[in-house]
Amino acid sequence: MTTTAIDNQQGKITVADIQPVIRVAAWLLLAHAALWGLLFFRWVTFASFSWVPFDFENALATFPPILAYVVYLLGLIVDLTAALMILRGIDAGRLLGLGRGVAVIFMAGVYWAMTQEFFGAVYLAGLAGLLLVMLTRQNAWAINYSAAFWLIIFFVLPNVIVLLISLSERGPRGTIIYPNLLEDGLVSLFNDYVRFFTPIGGQFIYLRIFWRSMGLAVGNTILCLLFGYPFAYWIARQEVRWRNILIFLVMIPFWTNFLVRTYAWLLLLRDSGLINNFWTSTLHEQAVALAGSSGFFAWLAEVTAAPLPLLFNTGSVFLGLFYGFFPFVVLPLYSNLEKLDWSLLEAASDLGANGYYRTTRVLLPLSLPGIVAASIIVFVPSLGAYVTPAIMGGGKVSLLGNLLQQQFMTARDWPFGSAIGFLMMAIMLLAILIYFRFSGEEG
């Protein structure tokens, strides 16, 4: 009786004091104890139920069989104990949980090193990290933990891998030989980066592809801005109800897959396509019939004899890119112009500024953040464009996207491909830094 009374008393005093974040951690531990139990049950009954093994179970089976029992039971006991202790307000439970977290992170590392089983290791380490953050009462970190965790797994880690591969060498048959700092020294690490800037047979073939891609990306950005800005401006000056309908209309093409829309352009532009069909049959026949009547029709009959070269050239690549990215320019420009204080333009007008000065001194500076955002949204994907040039360009010339594909697939030179990828990332990062600089001045 006395012991339970003390227990209850202890419980009452401390349960109220347990911070919510620690309480959640305790429930997490409790749930995980149940999971350990379930896994233990599966392991014991593998023969009798003939479970389909998970990857991590196959990985565990490569160790001495006793290990799985130890891990599962130890996990069950530790998690259960820690959870119950915390929920009963015993502070040592928190310490036990912390110790468990550190140990499991270490274990996950060893596990991955020995079995290369990625998902199990990520799960173990991720959950242990979350427990650590919660049990050390880092509330802000605990809330942002999932975001940070996925950012590391899906952004930082892949980029580190790409960087590592870009510093490696292509081995026999397209395998990857990872760098060895002690043997190779620092300079040879960047072989693949140097290769990009080295002439092959007297020609800077990689730089030519790079400059062509740059030219296309810059040209497309300018083209999109030239057409997109007046269009966004026009939408922004409409009545509110019309604005939403117009923006909706801009977005409708997104409902169709981009690849399908690109192939639709082929049907329009090719020699036997809709436009050339009209040009070489309908128009040509009329012109031939009227050729005797005037010089103009004689000339028209002559030019319409052959189809227009609408496809498989630089012009059609520009058209495809312009068509694909135009909506991406209109949307950020519109959202910027929509919030513009139009009375400033009226004020400029009152102060005697004509249309030219109103535009260059007031309107453009105010909408600069929108222009820069739109430019980057177009420039970055244009630089790496792959599908549009491949389909609408006829494959005659390479862009950076084609070069990348060629390295990863045909040449099986992953290190060089990764190096090109990293160089492209550097350029895009530069573009985004410029954006922050411009938008920072405004802000």
Add this chain to the structure above:
Amino acid sequence: MIKKGLVILGLALTMALAACGGGPAGGPAGGPSAAPETEADASSSEETADGPQLADQLSVYNWADYIDEQILVDYEEEFGVEIIYDTYASNEDLLAKLQAGAEGYDVIFPSDYMVAVMIDLGLLSEIDLAQLSNADNMDPQFMNAPFDPNNQHCMPYQWGTTGIGYRAGNEFFEENPPTSWAYVFEPELLEQYAGDGINVLNDPRELAAAAAIYLGLDPNTTNPDELDQILNLILTAKPYWKTFNSEDFGSSLLVPDEVVLSHAWSGPVAQAYYDTYDEELEDGNWYYSIPEEGAVKWLDNICITSSTERYETAVHFMNYLLRPEVGAAITNFVYYGSPNKAAEAFILPEILEDPSIYPPAETQENLVWLTEVGDEGVRLYDELWTAVKAGG
């Protein structure tokens, strides 16, 4: 409460001890490596009875549109094995997938040079010809190919050539049928029809080999000077070419008449011929010729992955594909030549008589294999290709 907790812990510990005492009984039987062994044991003991014991499923990974799928259905019905069928678009796609560690594919169909790469990377299982009772059906000229000596890993599946496809009824070609690679590379000839469109294969090895054969060089050369000559020839002809397409040129360029001449694989041209076949004229729009200087021949192969867990079933399926009727059904569907000699009795006569699919003996003498060029070669061809694509 603490007492209860202790009791639970005690129970758990006893369980653990009991489990340990009983010895290491749990777990998925020693990991995945053990699975094939058990199957092999089972099948070897069964062999004395009615054939090998087949698995319930078999995963077949083939090129798109490269088999009459009725053949798969027939196999499923005859042997009760469910076939999981999946397709890929290029040898490189297949390699990338297998190299990334994809498991579960049993039977694959790589081309000649890719077989050599895959053998080197240990991606293919060795096969025992004694298990393939239908191996004798094969034409000896397709056995023991340089990329797979003694057919230790693969059996031939379908073969074809790389030549020139051209538009029937074109005035210029009626007088001058393009029977030479000059029609792809010589500016004086190209000027005559470049306005109507010319396509070349978007494939470094194929295009370089065509140029090499025209120049009288070895199509598998890795000599930098010779590759320079090849590059120069390609760059002089390139302004006359309209497209580089090897993926869908049959349906997107030949059939709708976007081009009048194409460096082409035999199959898509034959398909374009039958797609544009006019019953009244009894002719199609597209002809195929194998240039007199010679041409590349290639062979796709039936192979078994090294990661397979159903080796016996895969070999059984392989043997099924080598049956004469089955080999003929494949050819009657995809219009490529069958390396299966015994199948010729079942192949449609118009295919057997078609010189673009079954070229006459004197043409066959001029056909060459593309062989692996090694790591330095891959790099040289990659640089050649980048230089081709970097220019104007």
